[in-house]
Amino acid sequence: MLTDIEIAQQAKMLRIGEVAKALGIAEEDYEPYGHYKAKLAEQLYVKTADKPNGKLILVTAINPTPAGEGKTTVSVGLAEGMAKTGRNAILALREPSLGPVFGIKGGAAGGGYAQVVPMDDINLHFTGDMHAITAANNLLCALIDNHIHQGNALKIDERRILFKRCMDMNDRALRSIIVGLGGKVNGFPREDGFQITVASEIMAILCLASDLADLKARLERILVGYDLEGKPVYAGQLGGCGAMAALLKDALKPNLVQTLENTPAIMHGGPFANIAHGCNSVRATKLCLKLADYTITEAGFGSDLGAEKFFDIKCRYAGLKPDCVVLVATIRALKYNGGVARAELKAENVEALRAGSVNLRTHIENMQKFGVPVVVAINRFAEDTDAEIKVIEEVCGECGVEFSLTEVFAKGGDGAADLADKVCDAIEKKPSQFKPLYDTALPVKEKIGTIAREIYRADGVIYTAQAEKALKEIEALGKTDLPICVAKTQYSLSDDPTKLGKPVGFEITVRDMKLSSGAGFIVVYTGDIMTMPGLPKLPAANNIDVDNEGNISGLF
Numbered sequence: 001m002l003t004d005i006e007i008a009q010q011a012k013m014l015r016i017g018e019v020a021k022a023l024g025i026a027e028e029d030y031e032p033y034g035h036y037k038a039k040l041a042e043q044l045y046v047k048t049a050d051k052p053n054g055k056l057i058l059v060t061a062i063n064p065t066p067a068g069e070g071k072t073t074v075s076v077g078l079a080e081g082m083a084k085t086g087r088n089a090i091l092a093l094r095e096p097s098l099g100p101v102f103g104i105k106g107g108a109a110g111g112g113y114a115q116v117v118p119m120d121d122i123n124l125h126f127t128g129d130m131h132a133i134t135a136a137n138n139l140l141c142a143l144i145d146n147h148i149h150q151g152n153a154l155k156i157d158e159r160r161i162l163f164k165r166c167m168d169m170n171d172r173a174l175r176s177i178i179v180g181l182g183g184k185v186n187g188f189p190r191e192d193g194f195q196i197t198v199a200s201e202i203m204a205i206l207c208l209a210s211d212l213a214d215l216k217a218r219l220e221r222i223l224v225g226y227d228l229e230g231k232p233v234y235a236g237q238l239g240g241c242g243a244m245a246a247l248l249k250d251a252l253k254p255n256l257v258q259t260l261e262n263t264p265a266i267m268h269g270g271p272f273a274n275i276a277h278g279c280n281s282v283r284a285t286k287l288c289l290k291l292a293d294y295t296i297t298e299a300g301f302g303s304d305l306g307a308e309k310f311f312d313i314k315c316r317y318a319g320l321k322p323d324c325v326v327l328v329a330t331i332r333a334l335k336y337n338g339g340v341a342r343a344e345l346k347a348e349n350v351e352a353l354r355a356g357s358v359n360l361r362t363h364i365e366n367m368q369k370f371g372v373p374v375v376v377a378i379n380r381f382a383e384d385t386d387a388e389i390k391v392i393e394e395v396c397g398e399c400g401v402e403f404s405l406t407e408v409f410a411k412g413g414d415g416a417a418d419l420a421d422k423v424c425d426a427i428e429k430k431p432s433q434f435k436p437l438y439d440t441a442l443p444v445k446e447k448i449g450t451i452a453r454e455i456y457r458a459d460g461v462i463y464t465a466q467a468e469k470a471l472k473e474i475e476a477l478g479k480t481d482l483p484i485c486v487a488k489t490q491y492s493l494s495d496d497p498t499k500l501g502k503p504v505g506f507e508i509t510v511r512d513m514k515l516s517s518g519a520g521f522i523v524v525y526t527g528d529i530m531t532m533p534g535l536p537k538l539p540a541a542n543n544i545d546v547d548n549e550g551n552i553s554g555l556f
Helices: 004-009 016-022 043-047 071-084 098-102 119-123 129-149 201-208 212-220 241-248 282-291 303-318 331-337 350-368 386-399 408-429 444-456 465-476
Strands: 030-032 038-040 055-061 089-093 114-117 156-161 165-167 177-179 190-192 194-196 223-227 232-234 255-259 264-267 294-298 324-329 374-379 402-406 460-463 484-487 507-516 521-526
Touching: 004 114, 004 119, 016 030, 016 255, 043 282, 055 071, 055 303, 055 350, 055 408, 071 089, 071 114, 071 255, 071 294, 071 324, 071 374, 071 402, 071 408, 089 282, 114 119, 114 255, 114 408, 129 156, 129 165, 129 201, 129 223, 129 241, 156 190, 201 212, 201 241, 201 303, 212 241, 264 282, 282 294, 282 303, 303 324, 303 350, 303 444, 303 484, 324 331, 324 350, 324 408, 331 350, 331 386, 350 374, 350 386, 374 386, 374 408, 386 402, 402 408, 444 460, 444 465, 444 484, 444 507, 460 465, 465 507, 465 521
Parallel strands: 055 294, 055 324, 089 264, 089 294, 165 194, 324 374, 374 402, 460 507, 484 521
Antiparallel strands: 030 038, 038 255, 156 223, 177 190, 223 232, 255 264, 507 521
8 A cells, every 4th residue: 555655756746837827827927936836926816806706615624533534635635526526626725834744643735645746845845934934933033032132122021021932843842941041142041932833923924914015014013022011012113024024925925736636726824723723824715716616725623623713713804705614524533532442443333433423513513603504524434334324424414414425535536526516515505604603892701702612512711810810911902802712622622632522511721811913813722732742752753764866755
């Protein structure tokens, strides 16, 4: 059996100019990065402005097992399935982070015969967007420390600097550090720390900015800390935001690639969904809607995280109206939610599946609350039995939604033809009545309570003393009319990863809050979620190698 990278390396890719031409993109409107990747130029937005929007399809999932449930694979396969059934479709995906690539979960280019290529480039350096975001983030950090070293005219309180350094790698040793050691020449010693690049506010800003001018304005609004009198200090007061924008000017341009079956894909931005808002860029999604009849995009992890933030943050800011939700599930994950140990998931267990299907029901109900039609996609594995599939059919029937068995990992677009037909049928028969979950004008605690009650199914919310203090500071700044971005475990509807299925009788604990003023949302931290993950005992990096001819192996 071929590995993902072996399949990708055998792909017959089109030159990127041919992919662009198929979308009606002229040669002067893209900038090639080698033979198979390109940046899309700014003037393309002007040229396509008067074109009508196509249909927007969001792919999300139930709560996953630690290995993930193939959401990106289904997204890729659905786009290929649309093409196989004669429809004009395009993918709008996130870029991978090196954290999971070298960690445990893997990359974000799909798998099997439903991949975006060139897979090795995409999962490693790609077009340098992650590096540009990292550099811009750390330039601001350097400006903060330099300002203090050079006399501290703004009287920044070194104990209350909020903006952290970042790198696109899992490295737990950098979560909490001391900088400025070594004497006066090296600056003032202070506590600092790193977060992973995909959790940086710069990443969120890039993904929500409408253009370069909006990007610069958002950079200037970043709250970097407070002065000695307790007044806020913003990035714009330090200077250097123009330089940060200069580092990001090419990263702001979406990236054009293709699937194994040459379906066009635009990959841009990559915030995590459990610690950030989990969606690709607004610019990429809006451009895709102009370039094709159907845009397939995804949101990270389960619908309680990625989809909720897609609807309440991204769609709100971008004015998007999704037409359909595809909810990905696997029988193994539902058995896992029914109490089956990971080592026993391949064995048939109808009763555990029936018990765990409460998780699928809850996610279906949650998505229906946004007024968007839902289609369930079962990412089928070889060990799935007819009796188990029958349970899924019953559950979906009781919830009033269609379901499709997809085999995109093994069959590519042919394995999603039925899913493509059912998605288009749902769009036709049940026009979207999309609405966000809450009004941003509501008090912060009321917005958090709405998410906790309606999506997580919690009985209430507990706030630590630190969270209460952070909320008072946000209220004092007059920044309460923003959407909420909850940092929470992906493995449970609750904030406890051990509570599987549909937990009952629990409360969500908010331990802290942070204002992302530039991005335009309030980050709410629950549980023990970290913005700088660590590597597992056996990192995926241990399996990756490159030979003397430059051929990469072991990358999934």
